Amino acid sequence: MVAWTRRRFLQAGAAGLGAGLGTGLVPPLMPLSAASAGAVREFTLVAQPGRAPVVGAPHPETAVWTYNGAFPGPLLRARQGETLRVNFVNRLPDPSTIHWHGIRLPNAMDGVPGLTQPPVPPGGEFRYEFRLPDAGTYWYHPHLDSSRQLGRGLYGALIVDEAAPPAFDRDVVWVLSDFVLGADASIAGGFGNMFDAAHAGRIGNTVMINGRVPAEVTLRPGERVRLRLVNAANARIFRLRFGRLPATLLALDGHPVEPVSAGEGVVLGPGMRADLLLEAGADGERHTVVDDYYRGRAYRLVDLAVAGASPIARAQGAPPRLPDNPLAEPVPEGAERLKLVMGGGAMSPGMREAMRAGAAWTINGKAQTGHAAGGHAGHAHAPMYRLRLGRSYVFEVHNDTRWPHPLHIHGVAFRVLSMNGRPLAQRPWRDTVLLEPEMRAEIAFVADNPGDWMIHCHILEHQEAGLMTSMRIE
Ligand code: C2O
Ligand code: CU
Numbered sequence: 001m002v003a004w005t006r007r008r009f010l011q012a013g014a015a016g017l018g019a020g021l022g023t024g025l026v027p028p029l030m031p032l033s034a035a036s037a038g039a040v041r042e043f044t045l046v047a048q049p050g051r052a053p054v055v056g057a058p059h060p061e062t063a064v065w066t067y068n069g070a071f072p073g074p075l076l077r078a079r080q081g082e083t084l085r086v087n088f089v090n091r092l093p094d095p096s097t098i099h100w101h102g103i104r105l106p107n108a109m110d111g112v113p114g115l116t117q118p119p120v121p122p123g124g125e126f127r128y129e130f131r132l133p134d135a136g137t138y139w140y141h142p143h144l145d146s147s148r149q150l151g152r153g154l155y156g157a158l159i160v161d162e163a164a165p166p167a168f169d170r171d172v173v174w175v176l177s178d179f180v181l182g183a184d185a186s187i188a189g190g191f192g193n194m195f196d197a198a199h200a201g202r203i204g205n206t207v208m209i210n211g212r213v214p215a216e217v218t219l220r221p222g223e224r225v226r227l228r229l230v231n232a233a234n235a236r237i238f239r240l241r242f243g244r245l246p247a248t249l250l251a252l253d254g255h256p257v258e259p260v261s262a263g264e265g266v267v268l269g270p271g272m273r274a275d276l277l278l279e280a281g282a283d284g285e286r287h288t289v290v291d292d293y294y295r296g297r298a299y300r301l302v303d304l305a306v307a308g309a310s311p312i313a314r315a316q317g318a319p320p321r322l323p324d325n326p327l328a329e330p331v332p333e334g335a336e337r338l339k340l341v342m343g344g345g346a347m348s349p350g351m352r353e354a355m356r357a358g359a360a361w362t363i364n365g366k367a368q369t370g371h372a373a374g375g376h377a378g379h380a381h382a383p384m385y386r387l388r389l390g391r392s393y394v395f396e397v398h399n400d401t402r403w404p405h406p407l408h409i410h411g412v413a414f415r416v417l418s419m420n421g422r423p424l425a426q427r428p429w430r431d432t433v434l435l436e437p438e439m440r441a442e443i444a445f446v447a448d449n450p451g452d453w454m455i456h457c458h459i460l461e462h463q464e465a466g467l468m469t470s471m472r473i474e
Helices: 004-015 146-151 194-198 351-356 460-463
Strands: 039-054 062-067 076-079 085-092 099-101 126-131 136-141 158-159 170-179 204-208 217-219 224-231 240-242 247-252 255-261 265-269 273-279 286-291 298-306 336-344 359-361 385-387 392-399 403-410 414-419 432-436 440-446 451-457 470-473
Touching: 004 217, 039 076, 076 085, 136 224, 136 273, 146 336, 146 460, 158 170, 158 224, 194 359, 194 460, 204 298, 224 265, 336 403, 392 432, 432 440, 451 460
Parallel strands: 039 085, 076 158, 170 224, 217 298, 336 392, 385 470
Antiparallel strands: 039 062, 085 126, 099 136, 136 158, 170 204, 224 273, 240 265, 240 286, 247 255, 247 273, 286 298, 336 359, 392 440, 403 432, 403 451, 414 440, 451 470
């Protein structure tokens, strides 16, 4: 390790661990040092086993996998246009990589073993370095043995600040996830079992905010909070409702939308993010945040209590429209149309035979399992789609199964044009689109980022059991 590593490790600590990625709302983040566009922001991430007080006393701590000893990993923060450099050190007993979910980066930095880099072996290192073209809320996680590695806690948030961020009283990150915990608060085994793989995936029995079973969260009277939600769970889909607390949707998967009330609930499949504006009312108000995505299984996620002194109001007026990211606008008319049909899963024909072969799911009839089996770029993944650099494409996605799937595409952001044939008013930019059973969606993007890019369901047990493919942009 070179000399700056220790210093950079501490810097990462100051931005994430020290600032208290603890229960509930994260305290104000460290202000960015004045940095010119094009500056390099450098961190070291050491993947290593550790312990975390997930449930809290009197329950024992939980053995987890961490970055820099922290669960979730440190919050990485940089400014749009800067270069992020991360020195990754693998001190796990298994090979790993880091994928930068949602970041439009050069292919060689995408962290996909067998496609963009060899796996980083135990004791190995890899330097990731890329420019951050888009502002917004992103996250990072391994892309190898994902069900087990994320299922033990390897993930963290990556925030890219706008060049001139709109004013909020506080900027808060909630990394949402869950664990399957036993009575002794240890993570249960059973990763990779075919039952989870063929059904809804590994859904935990313990939901966490920033790695802790949440306690009550305090908002100050009248304060306006930018709440950044990241769904880092293996399989759980959330629909968060904020009760009577005014909540406005500002961005999806990092990319701004026209501000719209989040009163219908904020749906987040695994991998997805949302930025909200929360507007606290008067002293003494209480609000319960409920997750009611799964029918008949609604539960209280956390209570928000409005109390204390008002902040010096920095944020006022109508909800801010965040500045657009520099995305190339696809031209759907006349674009080449490609089909992506997801098949398989429990209750589909032919399942028994497929499951015996370790595959429960298919894309266009093909199951791709064995991520990184070859170890070097090119072997494990022959691309299903070949796209010409600079052209517009429309994918017609069809979920021909009885299960919901959050479909994620690397390397690009796409507009969601329609759901079930109904055009969307906002046509939001996303990197992950949630398709309910039997649903169809049209998505469009410009193939402006050359390389081999993964396309997969972000329910990690589905991904590993076949719901994965790739496209080549050349
Ligand atoms: Cu969040 Cu292919 O990953
Ligand atoms: Cu899926």
